[in-house]
Amino acid sequence: MSGEAILDNLKQKFASEMGSPYARFVLNEGLDILNAEYVPNLNRVPLKPWARRGGNAAFLNHDASGHTNDCHVMEIPPGGKLNPHRQIYEEMVMILSGRGSTTVWNNAGKRITFEWKEGALFGIPLNCNHQHFNGSGSHPVRYVSVTNAPSIVNAYDNLEFVFNNPFDFPDKFSGEPDYFSAKNDREHWRVHTNFIPDALNIPLAMAHERGAGGQHLRFTLARTSQAGHLSQFPVGTYKKAHAHGPGAHVIILSGEGYSLCWLDGIEKPPQRFDWEVGTLIVPRNAVYHQHFNTGREPARYLAFRTSGSPRNTDGVLKCFYSRRIGGDQLDYADETPAMRRMFIDALAKNGLEMKMQPAYETELETLPPKAA
Numbered sequence: 001m002s003g004e005a006i007l008d009n010l011k012q013k014f015a016s017e018m019g020s021p022y023a024r025f026v027l028n029e030g031l032d033i034l035n036a037e038y039v040p041n042l043n044r045v046p047l048k049p050w051a052r053r054g055g056n057a058a059f060l061n062h063d064a065s066g067h068t069n070d071c072h073v074m075e076i077p078p079g080g081k082l083n084p085h086r087q088i089y090e091e092m093v094m095i096l097s098g099r100g101s102t103t104v105w106n107n108a109g110k111r112i113t114f115e116w117k118e119g120a121l122f123g124i125p126l127n128c129n130h131q132h133f134n135g136s137g138s139h140p141v142r143y144v145s146v147t148n149a150p151s152i153v154n155a156y157d158n159l160e161f162v163f164n165n166p167f168d169f170p171d172k173f174s175g176e177p178d179y180f181s182a183k184n185d186r187e188h189w190r191v192h193t194n195f196i197p198d199a200l201n202i203p204l205a206m207a208h209e210r211g212a213g214g215q216h217l218r219f220t221l222a223r224t225s226q227a228g229h230l231s232q233f234p235v236g237t238y239k240k241a242h243a244h245g246p247g248a249h250v251i252i253l254s255g256e257g258y259s260l261c262w263l264d265g266i267e268k269p270p271q272r273f274d275w276e277v278g279t280l281i282v283p284r285n286a287v288y289h290q291h292f293n294t295g296r297e298p299a300r301y302l303a304f305r306t307s308g309s310p311r312n313t314d315g316v317l318k319c320f321y322s323r324r325i326g327g328d329q330l331d332y333a334d335e336t337p338a339m340r341r342m343f344i345d346a347l348a349k350n351g352l353e354m355k356m357q358p359a360y361e362t363e364l365e366t367l368p369p370k371a372a
């Protein structure tokens, strides 16, 4: 039986499980759902009017987005504003272009307004009323949001409950005057803040665990159950490959390069996705992925994601340590020669050379032995 026939047969048997309250919600909003595995540039995604919000938008959904997290791009016209809005799901926002402000308030009458510009990151406190304003009369604002709407909409299946719920969560927001101030309270790789005004330039911390010269910064915005991080890696280098759960929305903030994605144990060449500033890649569930810098400046990306990827019993993310000791990260020593050749060739096209030798040597100093 052909693969097509096998899948067609299964399709009939799963027909009654197709769709979800979340999928119906998006389609009923009249918006397009685009594939988010690879979006060449978020700044060029075509948008349509979203009446509920009062701006133009498109949804970008990955393979598991119907049940984990999702993503949308939104535009506010020059001199315009979105409708006041509240939602009982969590949202993380990155400003792609433009400048403006947001007012957040709750039913207890606590209200804060803060300003932002391109590169700002913030979260919407759970179920708070909020309204975004474009601060320019001549340029649109475009932002990208990652939310946990799928799990919430699917659980309650009632849009009145999701979008018109009067409940305040004072532990999430109670009008603290410095709620959206940029804080620099750090703890290892974490910064405790609800607002990062400039994701492109905020200093990161060294993270040799992820590969050559890598830097890293982790955060949770607006006291949500979601999470995010920033990563950067130097010219002429690439990160170690790793795999984790679905829903990590990787958005390129600087540099140029490509990512390889492949499923372990499947004898197919990796998929290659070339990137530039504004590219979005959402690796599929359990797919190995690896990021390569082929440009003339450090490559930095943002990942907005769930916090539900596999961890060991001590809470350590398995994608941070070697497959040789049960983790989900591939050591440089265990990768294929073809990957290195591809990288050397890609650098050569830009007149650059690979600078990985120190990282290969450092890795060997602490590399666990291979399992028998």
Ligand SMILES: [Fe+2]
Pocket: 242, 244, 248, 283, 289
């Ligand atoms: Fe990843």
